[in-house]
Amino acid sequence: MRVDIGDAALIGDSDFDVEAAVRAGARSIAYAVEPVKAESLTRAGADAVIGSMVELAASL
Structure with missing residues (x-):
């Protein structure tokens, strides 16, 4: 499956997860x-x- 990175979302619970998504x-x-x-x-x-x-669907 090919997905444009701009259409993807990474869900995580650490600063490293967020930094990976940003990069x-x-x-x-x-x-x-x-x-x-x-x-x-x-930050x-x-x-x-x-x-x-429960909040996840609203944030997508």
Whole structure:
């Protein structure tokens, strides 16, 4: 399957996941349940930070 990287999203829970998405040119959706973690993921460049899997559909 061929997917344009601009149409892809990486979902992860670490700064490394977000950085990988940014470097690849994909959207990054970060999962964090603690405010400190959410702040770190936002600083890393996450396009969206979600606190539950229920929020995932809304962020896509």
